[in-house]
Amino acid sequence: MLQLINLCEYPINQPGKQLNSVIDKVRDNLNQDGCAIIRRFLSKKGIAELVKEAENVAHCAHHSSSLTNAYFTKDDPSFPTSHPKRQFFERSNAFIPADNFLKSGPLRSVFDHEGFDEFIRRCLDEPKDKFFRYADPLADAIINLAREGNGFPWHFDTNNYTVTLSIQNAEQGGEFEYAPMIRQKNENFAEVGKVLKNQSKLVKSINLQPGDLQLFKGRYSLHRVAPLKGKIPRYVAILSYVEEQNMVGSVERTKQLYGRVLPIHYEKASKRADNFID
Numbered sequence: 252m253l254q255l256i257n258l259c260e261y262p263i264n265q266p267g268k269q270l271n272s273v274i275d276k277v278r279d280n281l282n283q284d285g286c287a288i289i290r291r292f293l294s295k296k297g298i299a300e301l302v303k304e305a306e307n308v309a310h311c312a313h314h315s316s317s318l319t320n321a322y323f324t325k326d327d328p329s330f331p332t333s334h335p336k337r338q339f340f341e342r343s344n345a346f347i348p349a350d351n352f353l354k355s356g357p358l359r360s361v362f363d364h365e366g367f368d369e370f371i372r373r374c375l376d377e378p379k380d381k382f383f384r385y386a387d388p389l390a391d392a393i394i395n396l397a398r399e400g401n402g403f404p405w406h407f408d409t410n411n412y413t414v415t416l417s418i419q420n421a422e423q424g425g426e427f428e429y430a431p432m433i434r435q436k437n438e439n440f441a442e443v444g445k446v447l448k449n450q451s452k453l454v455k456s457i458n459l460q461p462g463d464l465q466l467f468k469g470r471y472s473l474h475r476v477a478p479l480k481g482k483i484p485r486y487v488a489i490l491s492y493v494e495e496q497n498m499v500g501s502v503e504r505t506k507q508l509y510g511r512v513l514p515i516h517y518e519k520a521s522k523r524a525d526n527f528i529d
Contacts, residue, residue: 408469422481
């Protein structure tokens with residue numbers, strides 16, 4: 252297998268002063284606003300191999316278009332129509348489920364690379380007993396595929412932390428916008444409502460480039476992806492970690508994102524470490 256990771260800048264398999272410096276910078280960024288970007292984490296060969304793999308399994312993507320709120324929950328008439336839970340926006344996107352990527356392929360090779368999990372854990376400054384790979388066989392390592400007109404409206408992630416690898420950008424659009432750490436001890440519906448109405452001063456926007464590794468506290472930071480333009484699809488790999496062992500997605504949300512569920516989703520439904528509504 253070709254060297255997929257830029258180990259010269261990021262020697263994740265060789266702990267030491269150089270790697271500690273990278274980790275310290277990432278921690279500072281995460282503590283500041285819940286988002287850190289590690290530029291050029293993938294090598295040029297790594298980017299090329301991941302683009303090839305994404306193209307080869309793009310036909311396996313589950314395409315969906317629906318109206319959804321920030322929590323991926325159903326409408327709740329017990330709240331007023333102005334409430335964030337009752338604000339629905341069009342979502343058009345596609346995800347290539349995790350069970351389409353071979354263990355010997357480039358995506359799994361990056362995910363399973365020596366030192367990768369420990370590097371991510373240290374960047375997130377998580378204790379070992381609170382850091383586990385997402386156990387969902389459809390969602391632990393996936394690729395988001397988006398084409399012209401697609402986008403992803405404001406939402407919170409199911410996972411506490413999300414690790415993404417930018418593989419290929421669209422010709423235009425696709426900016427990543429987020430409201431840092433907007434909910435922590437409570438839902439903070441007031442500020443969420445401002446974001447949904449484009450009235451919040453908290454929102455930030457960033458442009459990710461192919462090969463960039465992003466660490467993001469998506470369960471606590473409201474975020475979206477701007478609509479795309481052009482014929483080139485956008486590919487982003489999503490590698491997920493959680494605070495509890497053996498956690499998987501809810502049945503309803505898994506159906507929405509991947510078009511199907513497995514027995515494990517029913518067996519472990521609603522096993523979460525927090526009480527947020529999603």
